[in-house]
Amino acid sequence: MMYPPRSWSGRSLIRFNEILLISLQVLRTRECNPRTTNMDATDLDLDDIHAFAIQLGKDAGSMLQRAAEARFAGGPNASIEKDSAVDIVTQTDEDVEAFIKQEIFTRYPSHKFVGEESYSKGSSKEYLITDEPTWCIDPLDGTVNFTHLFPMFCVSIAFLLNGQPIIGIISAPLLHQFFSARAGHGAWLNQTQRLPLVRDPVPPMPKEAPNRCIFSCEWGKDRRDVQDGNLQRKVESFVNMATELGGRDGKGGMVHGVRSLGSATLDLAYCAMGAFDIWWEAGCWEWDVAAGICLLNEAGGLVTTANPPPTSSSTYADVAIPEAHLGGRLYLAIRPAGPSTDGEGERESGRQGQERVVREVWRRVRGLEYSRPGV
Structure with a gap:
């Protein structure tokens, strides 16, 4: 078992616990895939990446909000089918992904990027996530909902290390819900309410489950x-x-x-x-x-x-x-x-x-x- 020096406190302890948690996630991944190699979390400024991801999620969510408001005013509702009539893409999908990708590569040019719309344009369906620092993006999850102005749509931004998502940002602008999480730091709604919502105590699973679920x-x-x-x-x-x-x-x-x-x-x-x-x-x-x-x-x-x-x-x-x-x-x-x-x-x-x-x-x-x- 790893223990921090007794002289450590405050941010040093938080950082130690964060690295330990990520290391445990990596070990679990390597058990499933022996070829996995470990990227050192200490080489990354996760505070900076987390803050960047939060702002990126807010900015991308604002883009979805403006696109929806344009629809309220009678704006265009064009979409293109991909594989079927329920698998569609809009210009908003494309615009938001392009914005996110540009922001990421401007700030972190060495990071990898996997986005739904750019991936969908390729013919291969191979799994592309590796151990390298990677951003995995859905610019508009719930595109069909968006075209009908059903408010269950959002932007999804994840940062992965060693194949594991260690930062997650979800912005659902019409619902006024902004979710954020970081390994070792908990999950949050609108940056103020820790999840799950009921915490004192967290309810057990019903003994009759799935009944009552x-x-x-x-x-x-x-x-x-x-x-x-x-x-x-x-x-x-x-x-x-x-x-x-x-x-x-x-x-x-x-x-x-x-x-x-x-x-x-x-x-x-x-x-x-x-x-x-x-x-x-x-x-x-x-x-x-x-x-x-x-x-x-x-x-x-x-x-x-x-x-x-x-x-x-x-x-x-x-x-x-x-x-x-x-x-x-x-x-x-x-x-x-x-x-x-x-x-x-x-x-x-x-x-x-x-x-x-x-x-x-x-x-x-x-x-x-x-x-x-x-x-």
Whole structure:
């Protein structure tokens, strides 16, 4: 175990704890990928990068706000389809990404950049995140929402080191919500409210979960009417989660409600707030989730794979809960959770409660098929 010198205090201790946390994240990554090499966090001014990212998120959010206000005044609403009628890009997507990219390369010319719109123009779908300092950007998550002026859209900015998001910024201007997180420094709403919103104490996961939970999911962009395809598997899973307890051959989850925001980034942010208990989705990309995963991790949540792993156990009790691969396109998120008690002391830790809910969700959902090179 590493300990700081006793003479250290204040900012030195904060910096020590921050580097230690990032190092632990790197070690977990290297366990999953032995080829990973370690970039030294001490070589970076994370205070400067964090402050820059916050201002960049505010400026980019203001661009989205102005574009929406132009729509209020009868401005153009043109969009271009990419892969389907629900996978679209607007000029606002392009303009905001160009602004963010220029600002980053002006300030940090040696950093790498992965943005949704520039990535989408290429033919390869390989996973491009490496160990190098990298910015992963979605200039407008929820583009369909934006075109309809449904306020669930945002800009998502993540800074990654050794393949892990250690700074996450999300700005949802029409909602007046600005989320920020930094490894070792917590997750925040509007820079004043620490997440999750309910903290004294953080509520445990319901013992009947997924019953009494809010379940968030997305229809996604794969709308092909294929027998036993992703769309049909999603619908079956949604119905399982919503059906009364004991229904559908024991798979009924009787969740309190099913929500679909149309933005994976905001789904994760709302899990970090504690507003959503569970988010289950597949088909997203790293720019959709990087900032949100940073936020949820710092709030105390859990992110694993959406697909039930192969096992002979119907309860998945023998399966370790893996961390989600950032580019794996399969995500199951559980909100922050505190310990539960039975009157005689702690019955279940927060992490144990989260893992219990993961296994209960896996029992009720179908595996989805999303693959890509390099993952």
